[in-house]
Amino acid sequence: PADLNNxxxxxxxxxxxxxxxxxxFQIxxxxxFRKQLAALVPKITTAAQAASxxxxxxxxKRNGGKDLLKISGLNISFSQTGLTALGITDDLGDGPFRDGQLKGAEALGDSGSTVNGVFQPNWVPAFKNPIHGVIIVSGDSHxxxxxxxxxTKNTLKLSPQGGTCHEIIRLNGAVRPDDQKGHEHFGFLDGIxxxxxxxxxxxxxxxQETVAQGIVLLGREKDTPPRPSWALDGSFLAFRYLFQLVPEFNDFLRQNAIPGLSPEDGAEFLGARLVGRWKSGAPLDLTPLKDDPELGKDPQRNNNFRYDFPEDIQTxxxxxxxxxxxxTNPRFDLEGVPPEKGGPFSTENRRIVRRGIPFGPEVTPQEKQSKTTTQERGLLFRCYQSNIANGFQFIQESWANATGFPPFKPADQVPGFDPIIGQVNSGTRSMTGANPNAATASLQLPTEWVVSKGGEYFFSPSxxxxxxxxxx
Ligand code: N7H
Known part of the structure; x- marks a missing residue:
């Protein structure tokens, strides 16, 4: 197994x-750059340090201290164009990484337009130019x-003129304030x-499912493609710059509130049906009709469900x-498919390690009133895996965007799009099952609430x- 110091x-x-x-940054x-990197490497936060x-x-906290210990982390990762710029020519054996995310944006379903036969996603300009690497710095305070x-910048000599590399774009994330701590901008507890x-x-x-080390780390058990020996204990990072249209999302919940409840409760219930958890984090599979905040925050219980039913078909x-x-994690929908239907299907190699953080301000009173987003906010999404085609890309393209997924279900119930992240290049979207009393009814969704504005694939070396x- 991997040494956490590596x-x-x-x-x-x-x-x-x-x-x-x-x-x-761009080199x-x-x-x-390589010379300065030698000075930076001892400063990089290892897994052993992060654990400590x-x-x-x-x-x-046990000693009654407030959560204000001075803690920070530093990591660095490189894109394929970054490896090339450094003269590293070994093939890491990952197609999406080699091609870069921009090339895959259309297949991911991002919005955009075709100019002279070439698809151009609606990304911010920074992500349409080569990015060689990313430095991630975290901490307890700004x-x-x-x-x-x-x-880090001084050590690397990162500077706009005459340095080793320069900044292309800097994105700043922050945990949301007060009782929204740990919740993403739609209001749901994340990182569970x-x-x-x-x-x-x-x-x-x-x-919580345990996966083999090679699902996350290259060169370890169950990592399959041939890799250069130096890739051992590295991981691929999929980064996505995702805007969220929060007032529009909330307005939709009110307009389409589940009937038979107060307007507020009906909207709250619909939100939970779209996400699969209540805002507190409580999973619908354990508490389908009402929120249970104690369950939501209890790590001993809030992930202990499988979507498994005594019936002979999933519902x-x-x-x-x-x-x-x-x-994005169908659990028993695949792992419970009976042998006569070709199952069971393992989901182990589809699992990703998510490390996102929200960005942007809280919704303003004006935005709330006009039901229109005017401030940029969303999620700096990132996840790690040993194989992007099996992990992030598969979840987005073959699950979230695939209307027929999951497969083992009543024939008259087409699941439709993942209402949060499912997308089809600004095409129309719908889903079934939003109303628990009308499983086959189709709910028309807006083209997107989560808008991709950029991204790239990186390699985080050991x-x-x-x-x-x-x-x-
Ligand atoms: Fe998601 N959301 O607020 O609705 N996500 N996600 N995600 N997501 C999760 O279980 C959200 C995005 C996954 O194991 C929770 O930890 C938002 C992308 C996976 O049961 C919530 C955005 C991809 C899981 C959200 C976003 C995924 C997961 C519940 C974008 C991959 C674990 C908290 C702005 C392609 C599922 C939790 C499991 C959970 C939200 C993006 C994947 C609340 C707002 C792009 C695998």
């Missing part, structure tokens, strides 16, 4: 964070992030369900097939690879 901390374990910045002078930071925070980032990695997350929560009585968390293959 793996970057964001890949496994994860950073403890309130604030985070992602600085996307100008490969030799000089987590323990420190726990200890601090000041901690600034301090660590300044030191990640797979446990074998021999690393050794005490999984009930219902969407408790949770729609298309609900975001069911589409510490030994950074020292020997990347730095000099």
């Amino acid at each position: 793996v970057q901390g964001d890949v496994v374990i994860g950073f403890s964070k309130r604030f985070e910045s992602a600085v996307f 100008d002078n490969a030799d000089a 930071d987590k323990d420190k925070i726990k200890e601090h 000041a901690t992030v600034e301090e660590r980032l300044l030191d 369900s990640n797979p446990a990695v074998k021999d690393i997350d050794t005490t999984p929560f009930p219902g 969407q009585d408790r949770c729609p097939f298309a609900a975001h968390v069911r589409k 510490l030994p690879a950074l020292k020997t293959t990347f730095a000099k």
Whole structure:
């Protein structure tokens, strides 16, 4: 198994964070960059350090301390064009990584238009130009992030003129305030369900699935393609710059509130049906008719469900097939398919390690009133996996965007799109099962509430690879 001193901390374990910045950069002078990188490598946060930071925070809280320990994390990752700029020519064996995300944007379903026969997604310009790498800096406060980032820039000699590399775009994320802490901008508790990695997350929560190390780390058990030896213990990072149309989402919930309840409760219930969890985090599969905030925040219970039923076919009585968390981790919808139907199908190699953070301000009173987004906000989505085609890309294209998925269901119930992230290049979307009393009824959805404005695929090398293959 991997040594946690060799793996970057964001890949496994994860950073403890309130604030985070992602600085996307382009390399100008490969030799000089490699030299400065040698000085940066000892400063990079390993998984061992990230784990010890987590323990420190726990200890601090146990002693009655407020959650203000000074903690920060630093990681670095490179795109295919970044490897090429550095003169690293070994093939990492991952198609989507090699091609870059821009080329795959149309297939991912992003909105855009075709100009002279070439699809152009509606991305911000920064992501339409080559990005060589990304530095991720996290911390307990804005000041901690600034301090660590300044030191990183100085160490790397990242500067607009005459440095080793320069910044293309910087994106800043922050945990939302007060009782929305840990919730994404639509209001739902996030970061509940990640797979446990074998021999690393050794005490999984009930219902938390343990995956082989090679599902996340290259070169480990169950990682299949041939890799250069230096790729061992690295991981692919899929980054997505996703805007969220929050007032529009809330307006839709009110307009289409589930009947038979007060308008507020009907809207709340519809929101839960779209996501598959209540805003508190409580899964519909365990509490299908009303929220249970105690369950929502209890890690011993809030992931302990499988969508398994005593019936001989899967149903969407408790949770729609298309609900975001069911589409993106179908559990028993695949693992419970009986042998006579060709099953069971394992979902192990579809699992990803998610590490997103919200960006942008809270919804303003004006936006609420006009039901129209005027401020940019959303999710700086990122996830790690050893194989992008099996992980992020498969979940987006073959599950969220695939109207027939999951397959093992009553013939008259076409699940439709994942209402949160499912997309088809601004085409029309619908789903069934939103109303628990009308499983076959189709609900028309807006073309998108989550709008992709950019992204890239990166490789997060191990510490030994950074020292020997990347730095000099
Ligand atoms: Fe999702 N949301 O607020 O609705 N996501 N997601 N996601 N997501 C999850 O279980 C959300 C996105 C997954 O194991 C929760 O931890 C939003 C992308 C997966 O049961 C909530 C955006 C992809 C899971 C959200 C967004 C995924 C998951 C419940 C974009 C991959 C775990 C919290 C702005 C292609 C499912 C939790 C499981 C959970 C939301 C993006 C995948 C609330 C707003 C792009 C695998």
